[in-house]
Amino acid sequence: MTNPDQSTQDNRAVVIGAGLGGLAAAMRLGAKGYAVTVLDKLERVGGRGSSITRDGHRFDLGPTIVTMPKVFESLWAACGRDFHADVDLRPLEPFYEIRWPDGSYFRASGDDEKMQSEVERLNPADLPGLTCKNSITLKMSWLYFIHNPFLISDVLAIIVLI
Numbered sequence: 001m002t003n004p005d006q007s008t009q010d011n012r013a014v015v016i017g018a019g020l021g022g023l024a025a026a027m028r029l030g031a032k033g034y035a036v037t038v039l040d041k042l043e044r045v046g047g048r049g050s051s052i053t054r055d056g057h058r059f060d061l062g063p064t065i066v067t068m069p070k071v072f073e074s075l076w077a078a079c080g081r082d083f084h085a086d087v088d089l090r091p092l093e094p095f096y097e098i099r100w101p102d103g104s105y106f107r108a109s110g111d112d113e114k115m116q117s118e119v120e121r122l123n124p125a126d127l128p129g130l131t132c133k134n135s136i137t138l139k140m141s142w143l144y145f146i147h148n149p150f151l152i153s154d155v156l157a158i159i160v161l162i
Helices: 020-031 069-078 112-122 124-140 142-147 152-161
Strands: 012-016 035-039 051-054 057-060 096-099 105-108
Touching (some): 020 035, 020 069, 105 112, 112 124
Antiparallel strands (some): 051 057, 096 105
């Protein structure tokens, strides 16, 4: 990013909001030579991508997993950087675990067979919904739409399935 002391009226920018979108906008502006000031009402950056800590426990405020690393890779590339040189992104297994007071739990996984086993263990009647959801999620994926031409009828077909 440029040195704020060298900025002029022509190359300064203010981004309101330090969530993931605001930070991405600030990165892109900085890469274009703007002196960027980011303002947010919260004490820390990240918006819904951040967390709060209470009584020794951390609570995510939003996304807990990165499902589309290519979005981050393209953001870094737009800023002249290599995402993988800057960020050590590692797959976790399971992605996360949900625990209920009665001792039951659910382990979310990127492995289709493991997810099916978890759903079947908790409620076998939900298996058809999992298969349908995975199909809908794939079709609605941002990357799917970017890399595959689509018609409005495709979007309407997805909406009807929901």
